[in-house]
Amino acid sequence: MKLEVKTVQLADIVPQIYRADYFPFRPNERIGPRKSFVHSFVYIYEGKGLITIGTTVYSCAREELFYIPPGMPHSFHADHQHPMVHASIYFDWINTIPRVGDMSLFHFGDQICDPSECSPNVVFQDMPAIPTKVHAPKQMRWMELYLHVIENIEQTQQDAKLFRRAAFEQFVSELANLWRNPTLKSDRRMQLIMKQMKEFPQHNISIEKWASQLGISTSYLHKLFIQEIGMSPHSYAIKCKLERAKKILRETNLSITDITEDLGFGSIHYFSRLFTQNYGESPSAYRKRLREGY
Incomplete structure (x- = not known):
């Protein structure tokens, strides 16, 4: 499926968050295949399992962060002893299509997904392609910002919405530094x-x-x-x-x-x-x- 592609700079993004939640899997539970109409970050908060994105199968464990672009088939399979807990944010980099944050964000099974229903893919002029998988320790400031967005998603006041968007933008900014410098090592x-x-x-x-x-x-x-x-x-x-x-x-x-x-x-x-x-x-x-x- 060929999607529209927007070329932007990081400073040009105006993120729109549609949904953010924790999802605990049952032992050996499977979800998918499905496609999302929007961009997704999926964080393995606890546990382990497998994630299939496109045709690639990834093992996943605690404190790993995955990026899934719109329209990309993906599925999840939780470990039978240590099932995953996902902390996920579904969003657009640029607010192009009005949406509601519910299950209408997804197509399940082998349904044909209309490209016009999907958010455009994004290519950043000023940084590398977004990696599918990165290690993301919870204590890093940018991950604390990410989790803050999820924990406060139910607050509906305008100032809370601005605070969430600011936290998400700062998360992306600091994560982008990791994308640019993937060899940076933590100091034990x-x-x-x-x-x-x-x-x-x-x-x-x-x-x-x-x-x-x-x-x-x-x-x-x-x-x-x-x-x-x-x-x-x-x-x-x-x-x-x-x-x-x-x-x-x-x-x-x-x-x-x-x-x-x-x-x-x-x-x-x-x-x-x-x-x-x-x-x-x-x-x-x-x-x-x-x-x-x-």
Whole structure:
């Protein structure tokens, strides 16, 4: 099937997000073949399995990101012991055709797909062709932005929509840097520090102590950290605390005061201000929205 092709520069994109969700597979579950009318990113949040895109079969595992262009046949097969959980975003690079975000985005089976129903393919003038598969650790800032889009897709306020689009554009911008420099390697030392911050956000990690253990200066550690994920150690530590706070708000009845104290935010005002700046709503509003389902 031959689709229209648009040639653009990265700065010209105006993304339109139609659908974004998590999808847990059952053991050995199969979906497809199907074709999407729009562009798709499919992230393997957990588990493993197989993805067939066109005529190529890819093994897939946790923290791998796949790109599927419109009109491309694809199917999924979850592992029987460790089934996949997908975190997917369906979108257009340039908003050309009005659509609704539901199952009408897909053709299933061997149905003939009308090319006029599909979004155009996109060729970027200022970067390489989009790779089908990349490794995408969750702790990278650009993946946190990607997951933020999915987690906040139900918010319908205009400012929330703008925030989502900005997050998606920043995700694409930072992912594009990886496409341009595919040989960039992660620094295992920084990955270890990030792992500690994520697993124990209630602890105040001492950068001076880490620098001493690694035999480097604090300024050099700071530089390495920013090179690794695009933010400072302090900013990442705050991000980990806020993500843990979201989890506690979702899964427990612990009071805002107790969460503030347990995660070492210092004051309720400071915690609430940081939470609102990062997620567009206060901790209590976030909990209420999830509990009441609006």
